[in-house]
Amino acid sequence: MSASFPFALAALVLAVPLVAAYLHRRRRVEKRVPSLLLLRVIAGTSRPTRRAWSRPRHLVSLVLVLLALVGLVLALVDLHDDHLWTRGLSKKQVLAEIVDDIAVPRRREG
């Protein structure tokens, strides 16, 4: 395999801020309410301590975005198959075009 623009692979670095954006959670805040009377039913027993990276939000969406990024980078890199070179043939040999026109009837001149 060979790449026409190998430097485009650097665009994969964009995955880092993407993943970070998905892992980021707004800081959970404290809220003043008129009364706790109605909210006791949804009261937790302890402070939630789950770490953000243990379960990123919208996991499917993150995977799809990462796949799209990888696809874009691969398109930019322009990978192509180079198995002919691996068999010891030079590029000129491969690209040489031999035209045999003996059998082609020629128009008589004059």
Next chain:
Amino acid sequence: MHVDRAALSRFVALRLRAPGAATALQAGDRRSAFRGRGLEFADYRPYDPGDDLRLVDWNVYFRLGTALVRQFHEERSLSVKLCLDVSASMDFGSPRKADHGAQLVATLAMIALAHRDPVVLACVGGRQRGLRARAVNLDGMPELLHLLERAEPDGVGDTHTQLVAHLGQGRADRLVFVSDLLQPDSERDALLRLCAASCPRPIVMHVLGPDELDPDLEDVERVVDAETGEQLVIRDGREAKAAYREHLVQWLAGVEARCRALGIQYMRAETTGTTADLVHGPLFRGQVVEHMAGGA
């Protein structure tokens, strides 16, 4: 609190409907349980020295030889008491529950005073004391509005004690208590029982804001009670929201059932609706207000 004064004049064509005989000391146009001077004959009673001789029925005297005095149904005004909850829990929502309640109370006061029904207004449940005003006709309306506009929901006071002090002063033919009813169960029940004991058919107007009906708890880690300062860590998620909604429905149904059991007319006054909708809707259907053409 804010009161839209311009909107009040739209309701002068209505008047409060009397749930029974009027008891105010002020003369009016409503039938009362008192006997005395009036237009509608009520009964006879034996003559007592000092009675007005013009009230003696001479036909009966000449026929039976007994002096009887004619008695008439006295016509009195309706005595109206309005109580507005100004505890800290009313300081929420958009529009604020306190402003919505103040507008509602001002509207009812305007309807009553336009027909010379005396009104006593008290703001209870807050830190400020002495938030009380009285008016016997429209001349006293500015004083009531001034009281509403200078009162602000803050802190938490002893609502029950303040309500006892307010209701203990004179009788009431109509009692309207405007509150969000976010007191502890025992305190709320005591308030409702007090209302029921103070008036034949009291009205409780339950002010509900979006904060109660559909609270936004996303990314909220803990909630703090505005009145008590108590804190709770809350669960997030769909199950929690579903549990809250279910609990809210049960709570509302419980409050309404308790009011009915105590003979209280219960009405919801959601802040998302307008006062006009409330007056022309539930208050009209509930026979709390009527058009001027209606009977007393």
